[in-house]
Amino acid sequence: MDFLNVAAIxxxxxxxxxxxxxxxxxxxxxxxxxxxxxxRVRAAWMREVLxxxxxxxxxxxxLGHTINSASFFGSANLIVIVGLSGALFMEPNYGSGGxxxxxxxxxxxxxxxxxxxxxxxxxxxxxxxxxxxVRQINYCLAAIGASPSRDEDRDIVSWxxxxxxVLNPALRSFSVGVRSYYFTVAAAFWFIGxxxxxxxxxxxxxxxxxxxxxxxxxxxxxxIRKLLD
Numbered sequence: 001m002d003f004l005n006v007a008a009i010x011x012x013x014x015x016x017x018x019x020x021x022x023x024x025x026x027x028x029x030x031x032x033x034x035x036x037x038x039x040r041v042r043a044a045w046m047r048e049v050l051x052x053x054x055x056x057x058x059x060x061x062x063l064g065h066t067i068n069s070a071s072f073f074g075s076a077n078l079i080v081i082v083g084l085s086g087a088l089f090m091e092p093n094y095g096s097g098g099x100x101x102x103x104x105x106x107x108x109x110x111x112x113x114x115x116x117x118x119x120x121x122x123x124x125x126x127x128x129x130x131x132x133x134v135r136q137i138n139y140c141l142a143a144i145g146a147s148p149s150r151d152e153d154r155d156i157v158s159w160x161x162x163x164x165x166v167l168n169p170a171l172r173s174f175s176v177g178v179r180s181y182y183f184t185v186a187a188a189f190w191f192i193g194x195x196x197x198x199x200x201x202x203x204x205x206x207x208x209x210x211x212x213x214x215x216x217x218x219x220x221x222x223x224i225r226k227l228l229d
Contacts, residue, residue, distance in 0.1 A: 001111065008194035009118070016122075016183050019205060020176060022214060034211075034218040035175075037225040039168055044228045046163040049144060050156055056144055063144075067137050070174050074130035077123045082122075087116045118187045124177050126180030129173045136170030182208050 026033035049059050107115075137149060143166045148154040182204040189200035 001113075002194075004194040006195045008190070008201075009069050011198055012118075012183075012186065015201055015205055019080055019208070020179075021139050023179075023209075024172070028209060031094070032218075032222050033213055034215075035172075037218075038171070040162075040225045040228055041221060042167050042171065043164045044161060045155045046167060047156065047160045049163065050147060050159055051150070053150075059144060063137050065142055066171070067134055070130045070133045070137070070177065072079060073177060074127050077127040077130065081120055081127065084116055084120050088113050108212045113191045115187075118190060119184060121189050122180055122184040126177040126184070129177035129180065133170055133173035133177060136166070136173060140170050146169070164177060179208060 007168075021033050026036040030036065049056060108137070140163075143163055147159055147163065183201075186197070186200040186204040190197040
């Protein structure tokens with residue numbers, strides 16, 4: 001593997017490892033980041049769960065929809081991973097047609113398989129997060145169902161904090177799984193070459209940061225968080 005490919009893969013791995021904890025902390029806009037603002041919004045949601053008149057049916061439906069979404073994404077990831085795994089057990093036929101044959105004609109089999117493994121690794125990361133999100137959301141449903149009714153003596157602040165501590169990691173895992181697709185797209189550009197690979201990594205992270213901090217959705221959530229404050 002030449003220097004450009006080594007530099008590109010090291011750059012990708014550093015960005016991939018660093019971006020999640022940075023975004024969880026609110027980087028690059030600590031006080032106006034979608035990730036940070038949603039923590040406050042979810043806490044307000046759990047307080048409403050404890051104080052509104054109905055009996056959690058709407059909240060259970062919202063979380064059930066999230067479980068279905070995470071299950072769908074996880075199933076899609078698994079199907080793609082199984083499809084890609086076939087490329088690891090066969091000799092690439094560079095004489096056949098196709099885009100990969102055009103761009104990767106000079107690659108030896110082991111190098112081609114390394115690229116496939118990187119794409120699979122990003123998908124496996126997402127699959128793991130989706131599976132964990134489904135399990136945690138089930139815990140959320142049980143916790144909400146176990147919370148006391150309005151007629152019972154309860155500490156609203158303590159119950160709100162406890163439910164939020166269960167809910168936030170669950171929905172954060174779902175978000176991390178969705179964000180893994182940005183890195184899957186970037187990893188696929190390695191088939192074209194190291195420079196497109198590095199550029200795709202920068203662009204993918206740039207789009208992700210913009211959507212987390214400056215998109216219309218981020219601005220809307222920021223406005224809601226300010227109203228809650």
